[in-house]
Amino acid sequence: MPRAPDPREPLIVASFELAAERSEDLTPDVYARLFREQPEMEILFWRDTNHQIRGEMLTRVIQAILDFVGERLYSRTLIQSEVVVHEGYDVPPEVFRTFFRTVRDAVREVCAADWTAEWEAAWESLLADLDYYVTHPDQAETQALA
Numbered sequence: 001m002p003r004a005p006d007p008r009e010p011l012i013v014a015s016f017e018l019a020a021e022r023s024e025d026l027t028p029d030v031y032a033r034l035f036r037e038q039p040e041m042e043i044l045f046w047r048d049t050n051h052q053i054r055g056e057m058l059t060r061v062i063q064a065i066l067d068f069v070g071e072r073l074y075s076r077t078l079i080q081s082e083v084v085v086h087e088g089y090d091v092p093p094e095v096f097r098t099f100f101r102t103v104r105d106a107v108r109e110v111c112a113a114d115w116t117a118e119w120e121a122a123w124e125s126l127l128a129d130l131d132y133y134v135t136h137p138d139q140a141e142t143q144a145l146a
Helices: 009-022 027-037 039-045 052-069 075-087 093-114 117-135 139-145
Strands: none
Touching (some): 009 117, 052 075, 052 093, 075 117, 093 117
16 A cells, blocks of 8 residues: 655755755765764774775665655664664664754754754654654564654
8 A cells, every 4th residue: 555645845856955955975974974973983984995894874864864755765774774784883772863863954954044843844754753763673673664
């Protein structure tokens, strides 16, 4: 059965589109913000001297966000499994969940005065939903509740 359209999708997409028009690459902004807010995470990227890992991670996060407000083909499971994988890298779920907010904050900063109240509301709602999947990495339990 097809999933009902998520009313947040066009708002989230529009915010990403405007950010993409204004910034060639959000990666430096996102990670600078992350390391300011979570300085203990920077050491985990010691091998990422050319920032390719950061770029790949950000790309996957953006794709997951778009899938989450879109068809939800894989994002719930991906988010939950990445929480578990990142725990193996000594990234606690509390820190993992801040990354979604960090992405939103970087997008909002790039959009500047063109950021709308509707985008803010859509993102806040989305972040609350994403937090659920981050804080409930037991996929069998979460799938039964979804």
